[in-house]
Each structure stands twice: as structure tokens, then as C-alpha cells.
Amino acid sequence: MEMFLQSLISGLLVGGLYAIIGLGMSLIMGVLKIINLAHGQLMMVAMYVSWSAWNYLGIDPYLSVVLSVPFTFYLAKFLSKYLLNPLIEKDSILPENQVLMTVGIGMVLVELARFLFTSDYRSVQTSYTGQAWDLGGVSISIPLLIAFIVSLLLTAGLFYLLMKTDLGRSIRATAQDRLAASLMGVSAEKITVLTYGIGSALIAAAGTFFLPIFYLYPDVGPEFTAKAFVITILGGLGSTVGAITGGIVLALAETFGATYLSSGYRDAYGLVIFLLVLVFLPGGLKSLTKV
């Protein structure tokens, strides 16, 4: 029973983290209609910003979110305005050119990070790293708990933004029909740039809150790009609630699989669920909730 509870709690907490990683990807995929393969790499950039703030300026990793999020937001806006948008305008030979562009952006970011910070593994050490509450034999990692709470807040915030504000309506309109939105006076180009920025800011927040739990090196990104992709499909494109359920479902599948079956195949359990969802629920989990 203790083992079941521990797996459940571990799975939920890691799921919260997966959710914020998936949230940004889901938003970008919904509006830009592309898989952002530079997603994990943008998270890596934000992690390096936080790590530098901690290492050189002594700023607590959680406080450095005020640096890493704006930095990644403006970087992503710049990337989408000057590198991704021009490709939408052109009738290119391959419609996938934008996706290829994100691959290129990702590579450049990784090598820049290697140039600036070398391939060394980095991590932050704070008073709360490695701290855990012991609740009757079940251990709850405090940094993971904080990341979980933040991910809930971010999801709620994004939900509010999309559903209740003008900007959100414009984003949803562009996602549904780019041309029609333009005819209604929405600047599709601006919305695209902004969406890429917001999506990247979310992954930046994820990266910063992830730093005290994990570690950092230039190639940390790709694995999380793949995770984000799975979560997005699990949850359903462009859905905030879908992203958080997708994240939690994926993490629970991994954790329970690892505890009760064999941990060597941890990644396979998530992918089995992924396949089942694709076969039986092609719209993702959001087709159950309708939001």
C-alpha cells in the first residue's frame, strides 16, 4: 500500500512537471500548426539563464524566473518573427519547412550553449534541493511539489487567458481559421509571433522550476521535446486541460509501469498509452472534456 501511494504521488508530481512542458507545445501546435522541435532546446536556454543567475549573481533559482521567462519570451518572438513567419508567407516546396527550421534553431541553440558553457553537467544546490516531507512513509519531494503547484497555477492562468480575454479569443480564432480571423481584423502574423513567444515562456517557466530537481547540459532538450510531443497528442491539440491531463497520465503510466513491471522499459509504457489514445481517441483526451 505504501508503495502504491508513493508511486501515485511521485507520478502525480512528475506529471505536473510534464504538464507545463506540454502546455507550451500544445499552444504552439494549435495555432502555428507545426511541431516545434526546438521546444526542449528553448527550455535548455531558460535553464542556462536560471543557472547563470544562480551561479554568477547568487539569485535563487525560483526568483530567476523573472529573468528566464522574459528572456525566452523575447528570444522566441524574435525567432518566430524573423525565421518562422517568413516561411508561412512563402509558398515553399515543402510545407514542412517551418518544422525543419525549428530543428535548425534547436541545433544552433545547443551548439551556442556548448560554446558558452561547455558540455559540463551543471546543477544548482539550494537549501531546498533534496528536501522531502515524510508523510507516514511516503516521501514528497519539496521542489517537485512546488513545481506541481506552479504548473497548476500556470494552467489556470493560461486557461483564463485563452477563454476570457480578447487576446485569447484572437489566438483561438487564428487557431481555428487563420484566413477568417484575418478577415475579422485579427493580425494573424502578430498573433502567431505572440503565441510562439507565450508557448516558449511557458517552457521557460518549466525549465526554471525543473532546475532544482534535475541537472543541466547542452543536450538536455531533445528528450523533453519528445515528451512534450507525446503529451500534446495525448491531451489534444491546443487544449490547456488536455495538456495537464496528458502530462499526468503519461507520468502515472511511467511510474506505475516502472514500479510494478520493469523500470527498464519506462519510456515504453508512456508510448503504449500514446498508441492506445491515437487508436481509440484520435482527438486526444480533450475530446472527453470538450475544452
Added chain:
Amino acid sequence: MKFGKLLIALLSVSFLFSFNGCSKKETGPIKIGVILPLTGSKAKFGTMEKNAYELAKAEINAKGGINGRKIDFAYEDDTGKPDVGRAAAEKLINVDKVPMLAGGYSSSVTFAAAAVAQQYRTPFLVNTGSVDKITQPAAFNLTTKDGDKFYIYRMNPPVSEYASGLETMLSQVIKPKTVFLIHENTTFGTKGAKSFAKTAAKLGIKVLGTEAYSSGTVDFKPILLNAKKVKPDMVYMISYVMDAAMLMKQARELNFQPKLYVGAGAGFTMPAFKENAGKASEGVFSATLWHQTLPIPGAKAFYDNYIKKYGGDGPDYHGAEAYSAAYVVANVLKRCNGNYSKENIKKALDKTDMMTAFGPVKFTSYGEKIHQNKMTTYVVQWQNGALKLVWPKNLANAPIYYPIDYKKIWK
């Protein structure tokens, strides 16, 4: 027209000469290929080994190089992937025309590159790739009698022998009754776990369970819980550096206190392990192949010079292996008497018997292996934030800290 023909004639003649890479008149540097992971998740180790090669190169060339000629290393990045490693070996052999390969970090990449070297009959001095089959001719469709057809040589011991020093320490001092194995699901991890299970059987230690994981896992708690449930005396882990740190950090969070934690080299001896795991690294034992305080001539000097040149926390056994491999290469080339053909280099490799900062190097045959350098391994332990050599006793620079009081060291 005439000029054109002349040009073509000249070009084709020069083309002919370009094949003859070892002509005696050459005075430029002798280029040796080195395959290492310089990008990707194993880049940290690859960079350390490259730095060590460069350090050795500067020293060798300052002392007159190879009979007056300089030595040079052509590095190819294998990115930690076997297919890229294969391509890297092919490029070095066919495009750069190197007469010899060195390097080789991860087991699966090294094995893939070794197959290429064997195919092109190019000597390959492996410095780290540790899976047993690399020096087993059977894996290349040869037998142990085919030494003259087998082009792979290895400096470091195979993974099945990493724990030989640990074995004596366990049987003489700690005497655990049960063990739980946790390993990475790669060639290195799986083979290492299997061979340690055999060792355990020999020592009368009962294996209570084995768990594999994939590198880069965020949450190790399911594995650790399964281990905690069966209450082993000892936990034996085969992991690269950051997984090692995550394992120990989360073991501390779970308050999982077996009598001892032991790492199988690889990640557990690196400074980055201590930095990331923090207090959770205290008291952890690890098998190791080298330590800077060992009474090997040149070991401490290498360690100090490395820090002087590259800063940071200094090299562990990986650096020492690469540094010494560079010296073995230089020694072999010196004994080629100016004829740097692949066959001549191979003959010189066979006769290698020298002392390096990593210990004595001599390629011998035993069991199913040939061209394998046999050596003793040691045991280190993290004590008060420093890595201390604790076994064998006559070489140790600190007593073994055991039994471990987790309440004190994990606080």
C-alpha cells in the same frame, strides 16, 4: 591543350603519391585518429579525454616528438551513437588516411568503430570502451589464435573486471550477505550487472533483485522503493554521472539506508557526482581504475598539470586512460623505425611493455580475450566531500569509513 594534358599528368602522378602516406621523406606531423563523444550527453567525458590527449601531445612534441617528427591527433566526434561512431572510423581511415586509431568511449560506439577498424585492418587502441567482447576475437568471427589478424587492443580492463579490487574488499572487510543491483539499460550497464551477479555468487552474496533504467530518468523512486522493500545489505549501481547523482539524491529523500552503496566506476568517481548529489554522495564507495594519489610515477603530475591547463576539478580515471593512451601511441610509433604502415604499427603494439601514468601497459591473452591490458582495480570512497582511496590497504590514503552512520552524514 598541351598544358592541359601536362596538368592532368601532374595531377594523376601527385594522386598516386598521395596514397603513399608513409613515404620516408615526409617530415610533417604523424596523424593518428581519435574517436570520442565530443557532443551529445557523454560530451563531458569525451572532452575530458580530448583534453588529456592534447596535454600528452604537447608534452610529447616538446620532448622531440616521434624521432624528430611531431605527433598529431585528428579527432572525430561520435556523438555517443554507434552509427556515427562507425562513420567516424570510416572517415578517419579512408579520408584522413590515419595508420592507427585511438579513443573509444562508450561500449556500444567503440564496438561499432572496432568492427570498422578490423575490416580495414587498422590498429585500434581502445582507451575506455569496456564491454568484454571488444577484445574477444570471437565477436569478430576470429579465434584466440588469430592474434596476427586481430587489430583491436585495449588499455582499460573489461567491465567484468572493474570490480576485482572491490571483490577482495567485500570478502575481507565488509562481508555483506545480500545485494540489490541497479543498472543503466545499455551494453555497459547490462553486462556489468551480469558479471557482478556472478561475482556475488562466488562471494556468497545473495542477489535480491535487479532493476534497469534508461539514462536521463527524472524519477528513480520506483526503482529505489523496490530495492528498499527487500532490505539489501548493499546496493550496487552501474550508472553514468548524473544518473548516479539522481539515484543517491532520491535514495536520501526516501531515507533508504542499506549498509553500503557501491558504484561501479563510470559516474561515481567524477567531481560532478559530488557537486550534484551533495550530502547524498557521502560514504558512497566506488570501484575505480585509477586515482591520482596512487604510487604510479606521473599520476600526480598528470593530475596537477591537467588542472593547471584546463582548470576545473581535475580528471578522473577517464582522463588518465586517454593521457596514457597518447603515450602508448607515441611509444609504439617510436618503435616503428620510420615505417608507419598499419602492419608495422600492429607489430610494435604487440611488443608494447611500458609504464604510464595509468599503470603498466602490456597486451596479453587470457581466457577468451587477446590484446588485453590486465590490471588491478581499486576502491574509493567519498569522505567529507573528497574522494579517498580506501582499498587495497597498502596503497590507501584513508581508512574505510564503515559502518556508515547515515544520520550523521546525510544531515
